[in-house]
Amino acid sequence: MHTVIIIGGGPAGCEAAYQLASDGIQVHLIEKNNETGGNLNNWYQLFPDRKNAQDLNKRLQEQLNHPGITLHLGMEPSRVEKDGQGRFSVSLSDGSLLEGDALLVATGFKTFDAKRKEEYGYGIYENVVTSVDLENMFRNHAIRTSKGDVPRRIGIIHCVGSRDEKVCNFHCSKLCCITGVKQAIELREMLPESEIFCFYMDMRMFGPGYEEMYREAQEKYNIKFIRGRLSEAAENREHQVQVKVEDTLLGRPLRVTLDLMVLLVGMEASNETQGMARELGVKLAPSGFILPLDPHYGNNLTGEKGVFITGCCSAPMNLTDTLNDARSAAVCITRYLNMK
Amino acid sequence: MNLEGKQQVWKDYQKEIADDRYYYARSCIRQTFFPGSEWAYLDILKNKLGKDVLDDPRHTTCTGIGYHSDVVPVQTIMTVVARHFALMTEAGYENITPSCITSFGIYTEILETWAHHPEIEEQIREYLWKATGREFKKPKNLAHTSDIIYKFREDIAAQARYKLVDVHTGRQLRGVDHIGCHYAKMFPSKGIGGAEFPAVLSGMISSWGGDVVDYPERRHCCGFGFRQYLVMANRGYSVANSKKKFESMRPYEPDFIVANCPGCAMFLDKWQYTISEMEGTTYGQDGYGIPVLTYEELAGLVLGYDPWELGLQMHQVAVEPLLDKMGIAYDPEMKYRTKEGKDIGRPKCPTYLKV
Incomplete structure (x- = not known):
């Protein structure tokens, strides 16, 4: 069974985790805070339908109960390495080590100071x-x-x-x-x-x-x-x-x-987004967000094989687009793993 | 208002200010309208703080007023400033301290331009050499003279004879700080406290015992604006800007205004008379205006200089209400006399403004 490591438990990371797990892939989801949801936790209602933001948040959290998902809350990746066979190992802040066949960066944005x-x-x-x-x-x-x-x-x-x-x-x-x-x-x-x-x-x-x-x-x-x-x-x-x-x-x-x-x-790109870009050697756009490999055909791809991106780490996007982008990333990763 | 927020901004905008050995660049306006100010500055630095300052008689106008009025081309003003740097270099100094905010802005702008366009600096060096046979080194440190007083504000406080406190009530005197536009609005990093919440004058007021008034039009221009004033038809615009500031600060009942730009000090002082003649409006207590001081004059008063030796009789708005509050002794009979007792004449009494 393939394993994917997702860094960032905001809406994009959560949705991608669920989609990948639903496809039979083992997922490790790493979130620095003690709860998932990211910036969504700060929101009251969503546009355009005025849905309660926490209803969506709750739904995304419930999806994480999927048995294929292992949640690592309050953890940050301290080191990310890739071996010659294209496998990734991620050291967490508590000293534990995760291994995976692909890495999905979902480290999102921060609001302007x-x-x-x-x-x-x-x-x-x-x-x-x-x-x-x-x-x-x-x-x-x-x-x-x-x-x-x-x-x-x-x-x-x-x-x-x-x-x-x-x-x-x-x-x-x-x-x-x-x-x-x-x-x-x-x-x-x-x-x-x-x-x-x-x-x-x-x-x-x-x-x-x-x-x-x-x-x-x-x-x-x-x-x-x-x-x-x-x-x-x-x-x-x-x-x-x-x-x-x-x-x-x-x-x-x-x-x-x-x-x-x-x-x-x-x-703006979050500090974690910029940090992961440096760690993984992927390019940043002039805006400071991660530059996708291609804006049309490779919006979830980076120049690094096995490293995928989703959500607002690559550009500002609304929740509709974020969730679509997460599903798109899951499709890309599944295809990549099947070709391995 | 959250003072901690302001203090964070002040921390973010600190600049390097040389500790000693200053080449002094006089101001056209300050030495004309506030002649006691420049004398007091030099006396404070030399005799109260023990600093080495060169007041060079060969120094000229920077031509800033002409430049901002489109009369003097940029190559000309750069060459004039290059000559100032040459005079500084020849005299063995490395730190230049202009008294005028316009000059400070001009020097800053030119040094920044040269930093980004070395070819322009080379061209100006050539012009200066051809015109005067002079060469120059760029200053190691550029600071406005208000930066220097700010740097030594606590040393001045330690020698103070008077505080910015009403001696009759013990109340802190309320001071409005007015920063010249060209001090930091063009290059925020070159001003203490930046452009939005500058600390250069408010820091002096606080150190000398006063309370700083922050009012809605604090950042607004005094209205000088070269073209507004130089073109007679535009002077109404200039007065209107000052009026906007006075109206905004009036509810706070300030005891004085302090400015670091000589032009601002002049207009905030003189326009109070103009507005009173135009509208019968005065902004101080009991028909007086709000006294307007240069920071050198304020430092001089705190240090116990004689008000008339500082040249405060040259002001349009009477300063006596402030002197009385601070408990400063002065001889009213000597206001319009020289040290030797010779009468220097006195201005006509305004219609509304009490003097």
């Missing part, structure tokens, strides 16, 4: 939060300012750490636009009296149902979308956030005072 956009004041101004912080607020059903008040005016800032030469990120994180729309609707549902603004560069509604959701946000939920990039934020005496934006459709500067400012943080 909003403190790097100093002018937005995250970590300094009391009422500046990230989209991840907001998801946590949603989960606790507590959307409040630092003083405990209901925010009357909320601004959502798109493209924080994405498409931004100043922070050396030229890539689009792809999901922030629809996340902003989803979060604006969720805010409206929880705070029907509040004014909600989205400040965007472009609205990139790439997935099925996204454009409709964007339209609904404007027509049904009265979210105000303003095309213009935030130039500066400052805190006033009431701890509100005073922002300066150029409305690039009207060609006018705007100054708006917000009770709560949400930064839609972009996606």
